[in-house]
Amino acid sequence: MKAIWNGTTIAESDDTVVVEGNHYFPRTAVRDDVVRPSATTSVCPWKGTASYLSLEVDGKANPDAAWFYPEPKDAAREITGRVAFWKGVEVTA
Incomplete structure (x- = not known):
């Protein structure tokens, strides 16, 4: 699977986990040079607190x-x- 934004592959892996229709990529498959930390969080009753x-x-x-x-x-x-x-x-895919 690939995650692409603005014409650039952000993440790529054959090992994703699908939950509620979303592919979760291993963090190690995500390019560090294109992600930035965010202060945003949200809460899911069954998954917990998400960071962005x-x-x-x-x-x-x-x-x-x-x-x-x-x-x-x-x-x-x-x-x-x-x-x-x-x-x-x-x-x-």
């Missing part, structure tokens, strides 16, 4: 376009150490 990452590619920013669960609840432990994308990021 913003993308920056060729001078263009996509705030909070990726999320992950630093300490997911037991029901979502399969996404530990994984990142998912939205906000215009194309995830394709």
Whole structure:
């Protein structure tokens, strides 16, 4: 699977976990040079508290376009150490 935004591959892996229709990529498959930390968080009743990452590619920013669960609840432990994308990021095989 690949995650692509602004014409650039952000993440690529054969090892994704699908939860609620979202592909969660291993964090190690996500390019560090295009992600930036974000202060945004949200809470899912069964997964826990999500943290976000913003993308920056060729001078263009996509705030909070990726999320992950630093300490997911037991029901979502399969996404530990994984990142998912939205906000215009194309995830394709």
